[in-house]
Amino acid sequence: MLNRGKKKEEVFELLSEYKEMDLDYSSGKILGSMCTKPDPIGLEAYKMFIETNLGDSGLFQGTALMEQEVIKSLGELLHLPNAYGHIVTGGTEANIMAISAAKYIFNSKKSDAVPEIILPVSAHFSFKKIISMLSLKPVYVPLDENYKMDVSKIEELITEHTMAIVAIAGTTELGMVDNIEEISEIALRNDIYLHVDAALGGFIIPFLENKNNDNLNFDFTCEGVSSITIDPHKMGLAPVPAGGILFRHKCYLEKLAVKTPYLTRPKQTTIVGTRTGAATAATWTLLNYYGKEGYKKIVNEAMELTDYTYNKLLDMEHIHPTCKSELNLISFTSDNYDVDVLKSELLKYGWRVSVSENPHAIRLVLMPHVKKEHIDNFLKNLEELLKRG
Template identity: 40%
Template sequence: MRTDGVPAPDVRRRIAAELADDVPWTRVLNSICTEPHPLGVEMASSASHTNLGDVRIFRGTKRIERRVVQLLLDLVANPGGSGNLVSGGTEANLIAMLVARESARGKGRLTHRPEVVVSSTVHYSFTKIFGLLGLTPVVVPVDDALHLPAGEVARRITEHTVAVIATAGSSEFGVVDAVDEIGPAVSGRDVHLHVDAATGGFIIPFARELGHDLPQFDFSVDGVDSITIDPHKYGLAPVPAGAILFRGAQDAGQFAFDSFFVDTPAHHTLLGTRPGAAAVATFAVLEHLGRDGFRDITRTNFEVTGYLADGLRAAGHELLAEPQLNIVVVKMPGATRISQRLESDGWIVSTSKRFGETLRLVVNRHVTREVVDAFLPALERARREVAAGVEVVLR
């Protein structure tokens, strides 16, 4: 830190120069986040001083957080449930697994080797979580359509099982597990069923209303105990804004830590100091857009996804799987070098470490037909140049 301060105009110029090097959204086809809604940005700025870790001071902000949780519970068909806003999917998933483990302990079911049944494509956040909590994953291979098979889940449940994880919108492939089949297979087994809907939570409800054939994933499915949902992804809220939601009205209270101070409520999240701006921004976006607004955005995202998939097929490419959500995975020999070549030209896409020779392309609000029209020729140029041995130089 400098001894003397820097004038504000100089600080602004230096920061602006660094931010100018960020890739513009119109060249990003790998992100399940997007440019947040302007109203959310505005309201986040107005609440940038707030801290949900001290609700004796920030009383109105706390009420807004409770309203956001209620809106999210309504979205997932459980107005009588409970939950909390968190930093994102990783924290939400961690809290769900903590609750599952401690619930098993309270019932006398926690063995020396607690296990969690997961798919072979479960999100990598769980690798961190299992290590932290001492949980052993029981990995079930996905089927040919990349889904977690309900019958195999039921067969893998033993006296050691404390939880099953289903994914309602894989961030890697955009596929949705058949939660409506997994739920009944788990129900009655005294095992916590958690649904990771960080990616699909703000897509599936509206896509189903539009007539897309997607499995139901929410609390209307018998057996579902908790759901992760991320407003900072397809919910258009600024980062960080996630949520962990539970079936029962008191279930969120199973994860609680007291403070040192009289009259300071227990914390129900991992973070102590929490940005109230996230709650305020999320509330603003949800209230402003409503179901109609999100349905319209979802309709456009699916139209662009179809436009992108059609363009790839017309160019002779084969998709790894038919996209259920707004993620297109295309088979691509030399995928890593093609991705690097695209990045050297300013385009950002993804390649899978686990499923090589594929490119992952994500459609979010910033990806329009015009962006697709610019991207597809760039992809073909990159593919030809890589095949010709053109050197890839990354910054």
């Protein structure tokens, strides 16, 4: 740290240099991210509430009220108007909260057992962190031929130590939605906590036009679902950090309660203490500004572009899409290139694609900052590579 500060102009010149090093979503080159360019309306609200701290919500009662309204709106979207929860930093924190609550519930019944958590091999890596943090025993379920959790294998994996089942509504790698209805039946039958990670799908599935949605039912209408992660900072277009966690019952959220003697409210039910209210304000604003109709349009445009891209890839010689995603993702391999080599070749053109592990493939996420002209350019560059390869 400097002894004596610099002039503001000097500092901001340096800031611009750092900013130059960053990629910009508007370039259309970011093809592997689950976040996107924040909506300007949400950003305006974010800036307006930048100094708020929901960790001490007695000081920011308007923001706290907005958080309650956001949770109610998200609950309505997921068919549980009186859901309980919070706007948190992202899907990771939301998942930590859900599984922590499940562990408290489990421990109150069976205190000496090592809790087991049943989850698909497609679960997001945040669960690896959770398993380690909470000292859980993971019990992995293989995927079926559609890259979904193999429901037929779940029941045989349940033991008296099973604390929770996790299912995914929109896998990170392929955008597949587990069969939550059937998994919910299993959870109910065996009296086990069921958490649905819909970090990505939560802001997509309810708005799908050509849904097929009956077989994508993932929300609280499935009675065995105890909690759902749904992230505004993914397809909700909110600025980072905006994750969402919803619990079916107040007593689940209350399991996380800690007394906060020096603050303006007697307790917190979040993992973090000090937390921004700006993300809540942005989410509240976007939900009110867009409404269901607005989100339907955003989601279906992304889905149309996904279909367009998928069909183009399907027609391309030497390219093999690995599966048809239920959300806005695409994965493919090429018989001309090793996946990692193709990724680096695409990078030479500036394309930031990602790579999935299972199956090992190039992975694209068609978020709203990706437009048709970007995809057309991408496909042109891909074709050039294939000709050379």
